[in-house]
Amino acid sequence: MNYGAIEAGGTKFVCAVSNEAFEIIERISIPTTTPEETLQQVFAFFDNYQLDAIGIGSFGPIDVNLKSSTYGYVTTTPKVAWTNYDFLGAVKERYQIPVGWTTDVNAAALGEIKKGAAIGTESCLYLTVGTGVGGGAVMNGKLLQGFGHPEMGHILVRLHPDETYKGTCPYHENCLEGLAAGPAIEARHGKKGHHLADEKHVWEMEAYYLAQALMNYTLILSPERIVLGGGVMKQEQLFPLVRQEFKKMLAGYVQVPPLDEYIVPPALGDNAGITGCLLLAADSL
Incomplete structure (x- = not known):
């Protein structure tokens, strides 16, 4: 087969x-x-x-x-x-x-829950942060979709206190993708993200936006694990900053797993999507 x-x-x-x-x-x-x-x-x-x-x-x-x-x-x-x-x-x-x-x-969420960083869970949220921002989820073992599918990159976020940039999204002001995707980082700072690796303030601002989004997803979906992939998340210094900001924003209101187990990189790397598509093919039978 x-x-x-x-x-x-x-x-x-x-x-x-x-x-x-x-x-x-x-x-x-x-x-x-x-x-x-x-x-x-x-x-x-x-x-x-x-x-x-x-x-x-x-x-x-x-x-x-x-x-x-x-x-x-x-x-x-x-x-x-x-x-x-x-x-x-x-x-x-x-x-x-x-x-x-x-x-x-x-598809990437399906790949990570069946073969990657969320094995053993029943619910996983996958967020890619790269040229754009997109999110998918598997909840109770099923892909999350209803009348349509999630568009997690376009939730609205509060501006960082030092923000001077209006965002790249032509549809929404102050949306996550418009403020946190790779093109927004480049437009705000004048350089691509991989040239800004040592600029801590760049990644603190990025973490501020991502943590807001993860808090919202947590309060609405309560996944067992959140996987952050995409080109921007290859800046590994982002993970501790996101976890730190997330903890501050959540303020202990709801219980979540230990943050180094809750907010994690993809175990499948760039193969999460293609793995999920193969699993989707099998499921279609």
Whole structure:
């Protein structure tokens, strides 16, 4: 039995094929251009295999509502060529097999709870902090989605007392993504994050925003573990700062696990999403 996986990001698609033990047989990376160009390469890759199911974790927003006439579509994405595109339909038309469908961050959450940093729990929240900010969750063993899917990067946060920057988000002022994603760090400080590693005030401000978000997620969802991934979180000095700020903000109001076990990096690293997509493929059977 072979599973296919598509981790569809705004910059690149990662595709993989695994056996039923989720051991990857082959994987490729494809630049995200137009749907036609990108999927032509995706199909050329998968056509070499006899697949039993495919799992897709896609950039969004996407439609995950089974009752919707646009279920399976990429919807209001800023990537114009993909706006209102029937992504799931195109894959199903090519391959007459079960196809799992969710967001890229939900897929990463699934990967971490089944194979990574949240093994042994029933609930896990995964937040990626990179070019954008996105979050997904598995609650009571199921992916979190309802009428739509979570858009955790766009919750509103209070401005840091020293903040002078208005944020990058064209939709919302003072949202987490607009103030804490990689482009916001660069716009605020004039350099990319990896050139600011020794600037403690940069990461204290970043921690202030991330801790606010994690407090809100904790109070609403009460996950057993929070996994922080993405390019920005490769600045490992952020983790103790986030935990410290989180503890201060939560002020002991609710009980959480020990913070070095509660707020953690991904055990799967950059493979969380593709692993989750393979698991999604298996679940679709």
